[in-house]
Amino acid sequence: MKKLLLSLTLSSIALAGCTSKEPATMETFPLSDVRLLESPFKHAQDTNIEYILAMDPDRLLAPYLKEAGLEPKAENYGNWENSGLDGHIGGHYLTALSLAWAATGNDEAKQRLDYMLDELKRAQDKSGDGYLSGVPGGKAMWNELVEGDIRADLFTLNDKWVPLYNIHKIYAGLRDAYIYADSQQALDMLIALSDWGAAVIGKLSDEQVQQILKSEHGGLNEVYADVAEITGEEKYLDIARQLSHREILNPLEQRQDKLTGLHANTQIPKVIGYKRVGDLTHDDQWQDAAEYFWNEVVENRTVAIGGNSVREHFHDTDDFSSMIEDVEGPETCNTYNMLKLTRLLYLSEPDARYMRYYERALYNHILSSQNPDTGGLVYFTPMRPSHYRMYSKPEDAMWCCVGSGIENHSKYGEMIYAxxxxxxxxxxFIPSTLDWEEKGIQLHQENQIPDAENTTLTVTGNSKFTLKLRYPAWVTAGEIEVAINGKAVVVNAHPGSYITIDRHWKDGDRVDVQLPMHTETEQLPDGSDYFALTYGPVVLAAKTQPFANEHLDYFADDSRMGHIASGPMCPQEQMPMFVSEDLGFVEQIQRLPGEKLALSTPASLKTGNGNNNLQLIPFFRLHEARYTIYWPYSTPQELAKKQRIKEEEDRARLALAQQTIDKVAPGEQQPEADHFFAGAATEAGVHRGRHWRHSSDWFSYQLKDPNKEAETLRITYYGQDNGRHFRILANNVEIAQVKLEGNRGDDFYSVDYPVPATVLKQADNGVIELKFVAGKDSVAGGIYGVRLMRATGEPENG
Structure with missing residues (x-):
C-alpha cells in the first residue's frame, strides 16, 4: 500500500522549490495497519461492506460503457444515475471497494475492484485519448468548452448536470484504487485521464477556467495536487492551481466569511484543494485560508452532531431558525468533506481541537447516518424536533450521500492513531489494533465507550517511544486517570490537549485510562433557546412519537426527492420542552441501569401527547423513528409567551405545508436539480438571504402533481424589482402575464395564480412543466419561490 498519500505527508515530492520530507512530519497510519475490534464502528464497517457488495457493478459501469460507445452488460441504476448524473456513484464505488480492501482485507471487495477497473479500462481505451466519464454526451460538451462555448451555472455546465463534479468522482476513485489497493492499472488510468483533462484546460484562458468553475466541480484541484504528489510532475500542480476557484478563495485569504447563502458542499471540496495546493507549494496564504474556513464553519455554522447547512446551503450565522424549522437539515456529504479537511489541518498542526470536532462528527453524524440493520444511508439529518430520516436501499437510491456514504464506514481507522x-x-478511543511496523510495536485498544468510561491500551513488542494520549475536552479537568501496569501516572495536561508518556515500552505493558463522562448542554450556535445534550463524545437523543398509530416509511423510493423525509411535521408547541429557572436541570439527568448507555429525563422536561417516559440514548443508536436532538428551553415565567409564539408561527407553517403539493427553491442547487431545471441565458444568486433565479430568455421546472389536484401556483417576488415583464406557462398554457414595477417596498411578497383545468388535463404522469419566459428586452424574474398548492390561502409575506 502506498504511504505516499495515505499519510498525506507534506512536501514529500520533489516539486520545484520543494525538498524531501522532513523526518518529523506528522503522519497517519495506512488503513491496512489498523484493524477495528468489536464496537459500533466495526459493525458499521462490516454492514457497509455487505451493502456495497449487494450493488451490481455492471449497472454502475453502464454509463461509462455507453459514453465510450460500448454495449453495457446491464442498464443504469435509476434515480440520479439515469437522470443526468450518470456514473457519479461508479467513482465513489472504486473508492469504497479500495477502502474496504485496505481496512479489512476482504477478498471479494478486491475482486470486485479489479473487475471494475478492467471494464473502465475498456471504456477509456475506446475513447483513445484518456477520457473516461459517464456524463451523457460528455465528450461533445468538453469540445464545446474547448471552442469557447461556456454556459456555466451553479449546477449546470453547458446544460449538463454538474459534469465537473461528476468526473471528479472517477478521478478520485482511480486515485484511491492506487493508494489503498496498490493498483498500478488504476494509476496508469488516472495519469491518462489527468493528461486528457490537462489538455482541455490548456486550451482555455484563466478567465474561461474560472467561468467553468462557477459550476459545482467537487475536489478537482485536490485530485490534481494528489497526482502531482504521486508523479512528482509540477505540471499537474499548475492545473490544480488553475482549478482553484478564486471567487471563494479570495475572501478566505482576506479572512472574510462570505459563505452565507452558498451551496455548502460545493465549497468544502474546493477548500480541501486549497489546503493541498498550499501544502505542496508552501503557500502559507492558501493554508491559512483553509484554516480560516474550517474555523468559521466549525465554530459558527455547525450543530451538535458535527453537521452544517439547511437545504444544503449555509444560512446566516446569527439565525439558526431554519435549522429548527426545516426538515432538510445537515447533509452527510458536508461532514464527509469536513472530516477530510480536518485531517489535513491536523497533519499540519496536531492540535487536539481538530480531534474534538473529528470525534464529535464521527460518532454523531457519520456513524448515525447508516442504518445498522440494513446498511441504508442518510442524506439529510433533520434537527427539527420530532422529525425523522430516510434511508437508501442498494438498488433504489443513488444520491450523492450514498456515494460518500459507502466510503465513510471503511475509514474509521484512519485517524485513531498518528x-x-x-x-x-x-x-x-475506538477499539482497534495498530501495527507500527517501523517500531516493531503492536498496540491493542479495547473499550466499550460510550457504555463504559474507560479504555485500555496493551503493548506488544519492545521499543522506546513517546505516547501522546489525547485528553478529551469532555473530561473535566483533574478527573482523567492514567495507570501503567496498575501504577498511577501523574497527569500534567489539561482537557483539550495530549498527555505525554515517554518511556521504553516492554511487551505486555498495559495503559488503563479512566474517562469520566458527564451530561452537558450545548446551545444552538445563534444563542437561541434550543439545547442539545451530550454525554462524553456522544450527542443524546430521544424517540418522540407525537402521532398515535403512525406508520411512516423510512426507506426511500427511486424518486428524485426520495431522500427527503416529507411526512407530516409535528407542531412544535406540542413537543417536549425543558422548563426550569436555569440550566441546572442537566444535573438531574441520571444514568439508567443496564449495559448500554441510557439516561433518564428530569421532571423539568415537560412532555405530553404520547411523549411520556422518554429516555435519552446516543443518537447513533436511534433509527427508524421520530427523534429530538435540540430541545426548546424556557423559564417558567416565559413559558406561556413562548408557547403562544411557537403555536402562531408553526400553525401557519404547518398549514402551508399541508396545502403544498410540490415546491421549488429557485437558485438552490438540489431543489432545482430535483425538479429538472432547464433554461437559457439564466442566472441565480442571493439577495437579503433569499435565493433567486431570473433569465433574459426562459427557464423551467417540472412540478409533480400525481393526483392532479393543483388549484393554485404561488410565486414569490422581491418588492423593488422593476421594469420586468414575462409570461408564466404551465404545460404550454399561459397562466399569467407578469409586470414587476418595483412598487411593493423593500420586502418579499407572493402572488397566487389559478391553475386552469386544461393544465391538469395535459399533466402526463402528473407532471406540470412550469416555464418563465422573458418579454422582449426584459427579464423573467427574479423568482424567489415556487409553490404548487391544493387550495388558495392567504399569500405569505416573504
Missing part, C-alpha cells in the same frame, strides 16, 4: 518521529498519538 505518529511523528518517535511520538505515537492516540486520538480516538
Amino acid at each position: 505518529h511523528r518521529g518517535d511520538e505515537l498519538f492516540v486520538n480516538l
Whole structure:
C-alpha cells in the first residue's frame, strides 16, 4: 500500500522549490495497519461492506460503457444515475471497494475492484485519448468548452448536470484504487485521464477556467495536487492551481466569511484543494485560508452532531431558525468533506481541537447516518424536533450521500492513531489494533465507550517511544486517570490537549485510562433557546412519537426527492420542552441501569401527547423513528409567551405545508436539480438571504402533481424589482402575464395564480412543466419561490 498519500505527508515530492520530507512530519497510519475490534464502528464497517457488495457493478459501469460507445452488460441504476448524473456513484464505488480492501482485507471487495477497473479500462481505451466519464454526451460538451462555448451555472455546465463534479468522482476513485489497493492499472488510468483533462484546460484562458468553475466541480484541484504528489510532475500542480476557484478563495485569504447563502458542499471540496495546493507549494496564504474556513464553519455554522447547512446551503450565522424549522437539515456529504479537511489541518498542526470536532462528527453524524440493520444511508439529518430520516436501499437510491456514504464506514481507522518521529498519538478511543511496523510495536485498544468510561491500551513488542494520549475536552479537568501496569501516572495536561508518556515500552505493558463522562448542554450556535445534550463524545437523543398509530416509511423510493423525509411535521408547541429557572436541570439527568448507555429525563422536561417516559440514548443508536436532538428551553415565567409564539408561527407553517403539493427553491442547487431545471441565458444568486433565479430568455421546472389536484401556483417576488415583464406557462398554457414595477417596498411578497383545468388535463404522469419566459428586452424574474398548492390561502409575506 502506498504511504505516499495515505499519510498525506507534506512536501514529500520533489516539486520545484520543494525538498524531501522532513523526518518529523506528522503522519497517519495506512488503513491496512489498523484493524477495528468489536464496537459500533466495526459493525458499521462490516454492514457497509455487505451493502456495497449487494450493488451490481455492471449497472454502475453502464454509463461509462455507453459514453465510450460500448454495449453495457446491464442498464443504469435509476434515480440520479439515469437522470443526468450518470456514473457519479461508479467513482465513489472504486473508492469504497479500495477502502474496504485496505481496512479489512476482504477478498471479494478486491475482486470486485479489479473487475471494475478492467471494464473502465475498456471504456477509456475506446475513447483513445484518456477520457473516461459517464456524463451523457460528455465528450461533445468538453469540445464545446474547448471552442469557447461556456454556459456555466451553479449546477449546470453547458446544460449538463454538474459534469465537473461528476468526473471528479472517477478521478478520485482511480486515485484511491492506487493508494489503498496498490493498483498500478488504476494509476496508469488516472495519469491518462489527468493528461486528457490537462489538455482541455490548456486550451482555455484563466478567465474561461474560472467561468467553468462557477459550476459545482467537487475536489478537482485536490485530485490534481494528489497526482502531482504521486508523479512528482509540477505540471499537474499548475492545473490544480488553475482549478482553484478564486471567487471563494479570495475572501478566505482576506479572512472574510462570505459563505452565507452558498451551496455548502460545493465549497468544502474546493477548500480541501486549497489546503493541498498550499501544502505542496508552501503557500502559507492558501493554508491559512483553509484554516480560516474550517474555523468559521466549525465554530459558527455547525450543530451538535458535527453537521452544517439547511437545504444544503449555509444560512446566516446569527439565525439558526431554519435549522429548527426545516426538515432538510445537515447533509452527510458536508461532514464527509469536513472530516477530510480536518485531517489535513491536523497533519499540519496536531492540535487536539481538530480531534474534538473529528470525534464529535464521527460518532454523531457519520456513524448515525447508516442504518445498522440494513446498511441504508442518510442524506439529510433533520434537527427539527420530532422529525425523522430516510434511508437508501442498494438498488433504489443513488444520491450523492450514498456515494460518500459507502466510503465513510471503511475509514474509521484512519485517524485513531498518528505518529511523528518517535511520538505515537492516540486520538480516538475506538477499539482497534495498530501495527507500527517501523517500531516493531503492536498496540491493542479495547473499550466499550460510550457504555463504559474507560479504555485500555496493551503493548506488544519492545521499543522506546513517546505516547501522546489525547485528553478529551469532555473530561473535566483533574478527573482523567492514567495507570501503567496498575501504577498511577501523574497527569500534567489539561482537557483539550495530549498527555505525554515517554518511556521504553516492554511487551505486555498495559495503559488503563479512566474517562469520566458527564451530561452537558450545548446551545444552538445563534444563542437561541434550543439545547442539545451530550454525554462524553456522544450527542443524546430521544424517540418522540407525537402521532398515535403512525406508520411512516423510512426507506426511500427511486424518486428524485426520495431522500427527503416529507411526512407530516409535528407542531412544535406540542413537543417536549425543558422548563426550569436555569440550566441546572442537566444535573438531574441520571444514568439508567443496564449495559448500554441510557439516561433518564428530569421532571423539568415537560412532555405530553404520547411523549411520556422518554429516555435519552446516543443518537447513533436511534433509527427508524421520530427523534429530538435540540430541545426548546424556557423559564417558567416565559413559558406561556413562548408557547403562544411557537403555536402562531408553526400553525401557519404547518398549514402551508399541508396545502403544498410540490415546491421549488429557485437558485438552490438540489431543489432545482430535483425538479429538472432547464433554461437559457439564466442566472441565480442571493439577495437579503433569499435565493433567486431570473433569465433574459426562459427557464423551467417540472412540478409533480400525481393526483392532479393543483388549484393554485404561488410565486414569490422581491418588492423593488422593476421594469420586468414575462409570461408564466404551465404545460404550454399561459397562466399569467407578469409586470414587476418595483412598487411593493423593500420586502418579499407572493402572488397566487389559478391553475386552469386544461393544465391538469395535459399533466402526463402528473407532471406540470412550469416555464418563465422573458418579454422582449426584459427579464423573467427574479423568482424567489415556487409553490404548487391544493387550495388558495392567504399569500405569505416573504
